[in-house]
């Protein structure tokens with residue numbers, strides 16, 4: 001599973017503690033840079049959120065959740081499922 005966000009989290013690198021990514025609307029803490037990983041998408045991707053309620057997920061399709069800020073509902077991006085095909089390369 002992976003998280004992608006659209007709000008340009010890198011911008012906030014100097015805004016908060018380094019490596020902490022927050023909601024662009026309400027500064028709700030979302031991701032830690034420790035969970036950031038290289039990804040094929042153009043957006044920063046994360047393996048985990050800071051807290052369980054950091055984000056809200058809404059089922060959007062069979063393969064994707066829409067990810068919203070857990071506090072203000074700001075749209076962040078999508079979480080995609082990788083079907084079990086025995087391959088985990090992308």
Ligand SMILES: [Zn+2]
Pocket residue numbers: 023024025026027028069070071072073074
């Ligand atoms: Zn928010």
